[in-house]
Amino acid sequence: MEEHVQLTPLERYVTRIGEKFGESAIENAYINELAKHVPTLVIQKEQWKEVARFLKEDESLHFEYLSNLHGIDYEDRMEMYYHFYSYKHRQNLAVKIVLPRENPSVCSVAEIWGGADWSERETYDLLGIHFAGHPNLTRIMLPDDWVGYPLRKDYVEYDEEV
Structure with a gap:
C-alpha cells in the first residue's frame, strides 16, 4: 500500500517553484522562527519578477495580497523582504532577495501588486534601492534635492553651515 505524504506549506512552495523555474531559482528556504514561523524563500534576483507573478497567479499558491515590503541595509549587502498572504489558502509567505550593496537593484512588482x-x-527614497520597471520611481518622502539615502548605515548628514 502506497503511503501519501503530506507536504508542509514550505515544501509545497519549493516544489511548485522548482517545477516551474528550476531548483536554482531558490537560494534558500526555511521557517523563520523569529517571525511567527513564517515560511521564507530566498529567491534569485534575476528570476524574481517571474517568480513573483507565479506566486500570485498559480492557483495552488495564490498569494494575491502583498501586505508589506521593506529593504534592509546589512553593511555588506542589501536585502528586500516581501510579505504575502493567500486568502484562498490562508497561508503566509515571506520572500527575501539579496542585493549587492553597490547599486542595489531589483525588478519592481508594482504591476503585479x-x-x-x-x-x-x-524604499528607493530612504535606502537607494532601485526598482527596475517601476512606473514612477521618484522621491516620495524627501525633497528632490536631498543628497543620499538616510536609512543607509553609511549615510553622513549633510549640513551646509558646517
Missing part, C-alpha cells in the same frame, strides 16, 4: 507602488518608492 499595485500596493507595492508607494512602498517601493519609499
Whole structure:
C-alpha cells in the first residue's frame, strides 16, 4: 500500500517553484522562527519578477495580497523582504532577495501588486534601492534635492553651515 505524504506549506512552495523555474531559482528556504514561523524563500534576483507573478497567479499558491515590503541595509549587502498572504489558502509567505550593496537593484512588482507602488518608492527614497520597471520611481518622502539615502548605515548628514 502506497503511503501519501503530506507536504508542509514550505515544501509545497519549493516544489511548485522548482517545477516551474528550476531548483536554482531558490537560494534558500526555511521557517523563520523569529517571525511567527513564517515560511521564507530566498529567491534569485534575476528570476524574481517571474517568480513573483507565479506566486500570485498559480492557483495552488495564490498569494494575491502583498501586505508589506521593506529593504534592509546589512553593511555588506542589501536585502528586500516581501510579505504575502493567500486568502484562498490562508497561508503566509515571506520572500527575501539579496542585493549587492553597490547599486542595489531589483525588478519592481508594482504591476503585479499595485500596493507595492508607494512602498517601493519609499524604499528607493530612504535606502537607494532601485526598482527596475517601476512606473514612477521618484522621491516620495524627501525633497528632490536631498543628497543620499538616510536609512543607509553609511549615510553622513549633510549640513551646509558646517
